[in-house]
Amino acid sequence: MNASTRCLAAIAAGCFGFFLCTNLEAQQNEAQTQEGPARIQVTVNAVVVPVVVRDRQGRAVGDLKKEEFQVFDRDKRQNISGFTIEKRAGLEAGTSVSQPRDVSPTFAPLTKSVPKRFIVFLFDDLHLSVGELLRAQSVATKMLGESLADSDFAAVVSLSGSNSGLTHDLATLQEAVKKLKLQQLYRHDEHACPNIDSYQADLIINKHDQAALEIAEADYVTCAALVGASPRMVESMVRSVAEQSLTNGEHDVWVSLRTVGELVKKMGTLPGQRTLILISPGFFTMTPDALAEKSLVLDAAARANVTISAMDARGLYTTGIDASERGGSSSQDLITGQHAHYHADAMNSNEDVMAELADGTGGTFIHNSNDLEGGFKSLTQAPEYVYLLEFAPEKVKPDGAYHPLKVKVDRRDLKLQARRGYFAPKPDKASAAITQAVPQASATPPTPPI
Numbered sequence: 001m002n003a004s005t006r007c008l009a010a011i012a013a014g015c016f017g018f019f020l021c022t023n024l025e026a027q028q029n030e031a032q033t034q035e036g037p038a039r040i041q042v043t044v045n046a047v048v049v050p051v052v053v054r055d056r057q058g059r060a061v062g063d064l065k066k067e068e069f070q071v072f073d074r075d076k077r078q079n080i081s082g083f084t085i086e087k088r089a090g091l092e093a094g095t096s097v098s099q100p101r102d103v104s105p106t107f108a109p110l111t112k113s114v115p116k117r118f119i120v121f122l123f124d125d126l127h128l129s130v131g132e133l134l135r136a137q138s139v140a141t142k143m144l145g146e147s148l149a150d151s152d153f154a155a156v157v158s159l160s161g162s163n164s165g166l167t168h169d170l171a172t173l174q175e176a177v178k179k180l181k182l183q184q185l186y187r188h189d190e191h192a193c194p195n196i197d198s199y200q201a202d203l204i205i206n207k208h209d210q211a212a213l214e215i216a217e218a219d220y221v222t223c224a225a226l227v228g229a230s231p232r233m234v235e236s237m238v239r240s241v242a243e244q245s246l247t248n249g250e251h252d253v254w255v256s257l258r259t260v261g262e263l264v265k266k267m268g269t270l271p272g273q274r275t276l277i278l279i280s281p282g283f284f285t286m287t288p289d290a291l292a293e294k295s296l297v298l299d300a301a302a303r304a305n306v307t308i309s310a311m312d313a314r315g316l317y318t319t320g321i322d323a324s325e326r327g328g329s330s331s332q333d334l335i336t337g338q339h340a341h342y343h344a345d346a347m348n349s350n351e352d353v354m355a356e357l358a359d360g361t362g363g364t365f366i367h368n369s370n371d372l373e374g375g376f377k378s379l380t381q382a383p384e385y386v387y388l389l390e391f392a393p394e395k396v397k398p399d400g401a402y403h404p405l406k407v408k409v410d411r412r413d414l415k416l417q418a419r420r421g422y423f424a425p426k427p428d429k430a431s432a433a434i435t436q437a438v439p440q441a442s443a444t445p446p447t448p449p450i
Contacts, residue, residue, distance in 0.1 A: 045392060046081075046082075046390055046391070046392050047073075047299075047390065047391055047392075047393060047405075047422050048082075048299060048302035048303060048388055048389070048390050049071060049302070049388070049389045049390070049391070049405060049407060049418055049419045050301075050302050050360065050361055050362050050386050050387070050388055050389075050418065050419060051069070051362075051386070051387040051388075051389060051407055051416055051417070051418040051419075052362040052383045052385070052386055052387075052416070052417040052418075053385070053387065053409065053414050053415070053416055053417075054414065054415050054417075055413060055414060055415075056413050056415075060383065060384035060385050061385070061414060062085060062087070062384065062385040064085075064387065064409060064411070066080055066083035066389075067410075068409050068410045068411060069083075069387070069389055069407065069408070069409055069410075070407070070408040070409070070410070071389055071391055071405065071406070071407055072405065072406040072407075072408070073391075073393055073396070073403050073404075073405060074403055074404060075406070076394075078391040078392075078393065078394065079391060079392075079394070080389050080390070080391050081390055081391055081392055082388070082389070082390030082391075083387070083388070083389060083390070084387070084388040085385060085386075085387055085388075086305060086385065086386045086387075086388065087384065087385055088273050088305065088307060088362070088382045088383055088384070088385070088386055116151050116152070116153065116271065116272035116273070117149070117151070117152045117153070117272060117273045117274075117275065117380075117382075118152075118153050118154075118166065118267065118270045118271075118272055118273065118274050118275070119148070119152060119153070119154045119155075119275045119276075119277065119380055120154070120155045120157055120263060120267060120275070120276045120277065121140065121144075121154065121155070121156050121157065121173075121177075121277050121279065122157050122158070122159065122259075122260065122263065122276055122277065122278050122279065123136065123140075123156070123157070123158045123159070123177075123180055123279050123280075124158075124159050124256070124278065124279060124280030124281065124283075124313075125158040125159055125160050125162075125180055125181065125182055125183050126159045126160060126183055126185060126186065126187070126252065126255070126256060126283075127159075127187075127256075127280060127281050127282070127283050128182060128280065128281055128313055129182075129281070130182065132281055132313045132314060133180065133182055133313075135313065135315065135372065136279050136311075136313045136372070137177050137178060137180060139372045139373055139376055140156075140174075140177045140279070140376065141174050141177050141178060142373065143373050143376040143377055144170060144173050144174055144177070145170055146377055147376060147377045147379075147380045148170070148173075148380070150168070152168070153166045153167065153168065154166070154167065154173055155167070155173075156173050156176035156177055156180075157263065158180055158183075159183075159255070159256055159259050160183040160185065162176070162179070162180065163176075164176035185252075185255070186248050186249070186251060186252035186255070188245065188248070188249075192241075193219075193220065193223035193224050194216050194217075194219045194220035194223060194224075194237075194238055194241055195219060195223070196216050196238070196241050196242050196245045197245060197249075197342075197346065198245055198246060198248075198249030198250075198252075198284045198287075198346075199284055199286075199342055199345065199346035199349070200212050200216065200242070200245075200342050201242040201243070201245040201246035201249065202246060202249075202284070202286060202287055203342075204216065204238075204239065204242040205239075205242050205243060205246050206246070206287060206288075211338070212338075212342075213235070213238065213239075215338045215339070216238045216241075216242065217231075217234050217235060217238050220234055220237060220238055220241075221234060246287070249284060249287070250287060250289055250290065252283065253283060253284065253285055253287070253289075253290040253293065254289070254290075254293060256283055257285070257290070257293040257294055257296075257297055257353075258293065260276070260278065260297050260308075260357075261293070261296055261297040261300050263276060264276060264297065264300045264301045264304055264306045264308070265300050265304055267304060267306050268300075268303070268304025268305065268306060273307075273382050274304070274305060274306045274307065275306070275307045275308075275309060275363070275379075275380065275382050276306055276307070276308050276309070277308075277309050277310070277311070277379045277380070278308065278309070278310040278311070278354060278357065279310075279311050279313050280310065280311075280312070280313060280354060281312065281313050281314045281350065282312060282314075282350030282351040282352070282353055282354055283350055283353060284346060284349060284350055285349075285352065285353040286349055286352075288423075291402055291423040292423045294353060294356065294357070294423070295422045295423035297357065298356075298357065298360040298361065298419060298422070299422075301357075301360070301361045302360075302361065302388060302419075305386075306361065307361050307362050307363045307382045307383065307386075308357045308358060308360075308361040308363045309358055309363035309364045309365065309366075309379040309380075310354035310355070310357060310358050310363065310364075310365050310366070310367075310379075311354075311365075311366045311367075311372065311375055311376060311379060312351050312354060312365075312366065312367035312368065313372075314347075315368075315369065315370045315372060351367055354367070355367070356419075356420055359417055359418065359419065359420060360418070360419035360420065361419075362382070362383040362386045362417060363379075363382075363383075364378060364379055364381070366378070366379065383417075389407070393424075396424060397424070399424060401423075401424060402421055402422075402423050403421050403422050403423070403424055404420065404421040405418070405419055405420060405421045405422065407419075
């Protein structure tokens with residue numbers, strides 16, 4: 001096993017410490033004997049679609065029947081083969097809920113007792129900036145005491161592997177938040193020459209965008225002070241850098257989403273209400289492999305009955321490009337403003353992963369708001385009812401395409417929150433995304449605690 005593969009194994013192992021009964025040495029021995037990431041078989045035999053339904057007053061609706069739902073895959077209606085209603089949250093006093101008229105056999109019966117909650121706060125120390133992390137730490141340290149009940153278990157975890165362990169102790173959680181530090185694994189160098197991030201690299205390599213290629217070539221000529229360089233040499237260098245940037249970005253997303261997915265699976269073994277809260281600025285997930293991995297996370301959350309909520313730690317942000325992020329821009333870019341356009345698109349698309357994880361699991365997404373304290377507290381509240389609709393896609397080939405989903409209900413004045421779609425990867429692409437070797441990393445994440 002090479003050093004970079006051990007690096008990924010350490011990250012994956014680090015996120016499990018809060019529930020394992022084995023000691024750290026056993027975890028490390030297992031990680032060292034594993035030959036690379038586990039191979040995952042991706043299929044589209046069944047798709048699970050969590051749906052949260054509320055009325056015009058925002059009250060939970062828990063009396064809908066299977067026949068009242070319709071699911072459309074690429075605008076083609078699908079046969080709903082599985083239907084379950086889950087009660088994920090204890091109802092607070094004064095909360096109004098539509099009571100079931102004719103309870104389905106698969107409906108989880110209402111109880112008077114409030115179940116224990118298990119909440120994992122997942123901090124994205126791989127993508128947060130210094131200022132974002134400091135603000136998130138300040139808010140979390142203050143609001144943890146106001147967000148957790150005495151009966152709650154919680155853990156503070158990071159994408160790089162730090163872990164407080166599940167605990168009742170508020171001081172332990174707050175101390176874990178304060179100790180969080182930024183990690184440099186796979187971070188893009190804004191002062192590289194040429195400066196090509198994952199978003200622009202995707203345009204060049206995957207989408208064959210000629211304008212993106214030409215602006216990168218012009219930037220390279222400027223920042224490298226090339227005089228009389230052949231166009232072929234410039235293009236070759238730019239494509240090589242774009243390939244490397246895209247590869248690093250894909251591994252970055254793989255590490256991030258795989259950690260979220262594995263946490264979700266392990267949380268599925270816990271009793272009671274299970275909520276994972278992602279605190280992040282978001283990250284780029286628009287490549288085919290990233291979409292496939294995101295689809296796997298949504299599948300895992302649906303089957304493990306885990307709600308994923310998210311907070312955009314950027315707060316109320318602007319999409320303007322900072323002078324420190326311009327790098328060696330060419331005169332062509334200064335005239336066209338192309339990099340500013342890319343930067344704005346990338347910032348907006350980065351939050352899509354958080355929005356879709358929340359929508360697809362019945363969670364809440366707090367974004368474009370400076371009220372991080374109010375948002376933080378609301379994220380711990382899971383939806384009262386979640387409908388799980390399952391269908392087997394008809395005549396759907398693993399064609400490497402995203403399949404948008406639409407969910408409708410035969411009742412007026414209801415608001416639905418549902419999974420937006422799923423990704424049917426090509427078998428060869430799916431295997432490549434899971435089993436490919438990871439390049440050498442410039443930084444090694446810290447050893448996860450017990």
